[in-house]
Amino acid sequence: MSESLVPSAWKKLALGDVLRRRTERADGSEPLLSVTQKRGVIPQDEVGRRDNSSEYKGSYWRVFPGDIVYNTMRMWQGVSGASDLSGIVSPAYTVCEPAESVNSRFLAYLFKRPGVINKFYRMSQGLVSDTWNLRYSAFALIEVALPPLEEQRRIVEVLAALDAQIECQRQVVEKFGAVVHGFSEEQLSLVTRSAKTARLDEVADIGSGVTLGGEVEGGIELPYLRVANVQDGYIDTSEMKTVRVARSEVARYRLEDGDVLLTEGGDIDKLGRGGVWDGRIDPCICQNHIFRVRCRRDVIRPEFMAAYAGSIEGKEYFFGIAKQTTNLATINSTQLKAMLVPLPSVAEQDKFIRLMEEVRGRLNAEVVMSEKLLSLKNGLAEDLLTGRVRVPEAEAVVESL
Incomplete structure (x- = not known):
């Protein structure tokens, strides 16, 4: 389905019609936030990198729960998210306040769509990729198709339910990975002792x-x-x-x-x-x-x-x-x-490998399940966010998992 064939109840709107740029400056006392490609808006200390922010934060932007925040120089890579937090971000980010007619979580999912990211890419300016940036003035001109607010909310519920399953499955993989790693250490120490x-x-x-x-x-x-x-x-x-x-x-x-x-x-x-x-x-x-x-x-x-x-x-x-x-x-x-x-001898290595294959069987199955869930989520997100599949059909898919 092309974007010109969206459901009749959906409206094509420019992003500037539903997202107003927020330009409230920080006073320096607010918690520092960051935006990642996968996790969206998170506390800066959870990023895992050294804090390179300037000591003076009077030029930083304030962020409120529900705001959309994007990395001005990396929006063409899909680095954006809806914030659950209050805080501040560096001037490298653009902060947008959503209108009452849109669900910011819906927009966060929409902004991960390959087709929409391609629009961000085309509207970004700069000579080379290191300097490409998507200023709000260009961002505001981009058109997207939006369903009614209630349908936005239900789409968010479906995709959030899948995200929760994906996160649970990730934890299962992590758990089994730790078990496999411990067994591997024990067996390696035996086979390499005199090699x-x-x-x-x-x-x-x-x-x-x-x-x-x-x-x-x-x-x-x-x-x-x-x-x-x-x-x-x-x-x-x-x-x-x-x-x-x-x-x-x-x-x-x-x-x-x-x-x-x-x-x-x-x-x-x-x-x-x-x-x-x-x-x-x-x-x-x-x-x-x-x-x-x-x-x-x-x-x-x-x-x-x-x-x-x-x-x-x-x-x-x-x-x-x-x-x-x-x-x-x-x-x-x-x-x-x-x-x-x-x-160690090839025979000893092969014996070690056979043992590891046995214990890795469950881990591999869990990894495959993770990949299937993510693939399902990506496909369903594309269908829901374009109106190709309606919410009741998607809800039935999620309930069957």
Whole structure:
């Protein structure tokens, strides 16, 4: 259904008709807020990064519950949210007060729609992506289709119910992940106790992914893995993005079944995080902040290498050689190549892998369920927010879960 074929009760309105820019300045005593792509508006101290805000906050904007807040320079990436909190945000954000005819939660969901984000992208101004910004004057001109207020409220209830299920499922995955990790540590200590060691570059080929942001004429659009896709012990493909790559570079960056993917760092919890790529998407590449380790399988199995990299001993190596600033840490390919890895016999490695496959069975099933729920939510959100599917149909889907 095109946007011109929305239900008759829906109205096409400019965002400026339903969102007035709030320009109330802070007095400096209010709590500092931030906006993230996934969690929306949250207290700044929950972001997990050092507070870089200026001491003087008289130029900051006030935020009230129900306001829509967006990152002026990252709205083209969908960084916005509806606030449940009172506080202040830096001048890098735009704060909007909703009219009585709109539900701010509905707008928060609407602003995550790919079609709407594309409008933000087209209306953003700047020479390069680092300077693109969506000023309120341009934002206010963007047209969207809005259902009646009561239908907005019911759509929010459906999507919020799915979000709650997704969060519960995330916690289940986290719980089983901790159990699997503990078992892995115990078994690794047994199998590596008297094993010989070798430098990683002696038993594996190490490379990195494609650098994002460059202009590529022609080429081919490929799905790629970001740092967010590479989790501790598994690869999450529930949210994939694409990048244009020169055809001559595809063979260089193309991932193979069995590649061990490790993150170079950033936030400390991402340092050396990784798992084994299973080729579920082909062709597929990864970004340059991810190392690709292609093991010599006759010497070291990929699954064993990934388990060792994620072990306490492996993490200690990464933390010991990483370049660190406050809560950020990174490693480079030279340091990764020099990593000493234990080499028990292939038979011992295979036995360890079989044991881990048994205990990972439940975890993998829970990860698959998480991906299905997120896929369902994304599809249902697109249908509801365009009027393609009406609320009663969506409610029946949610109730059947």
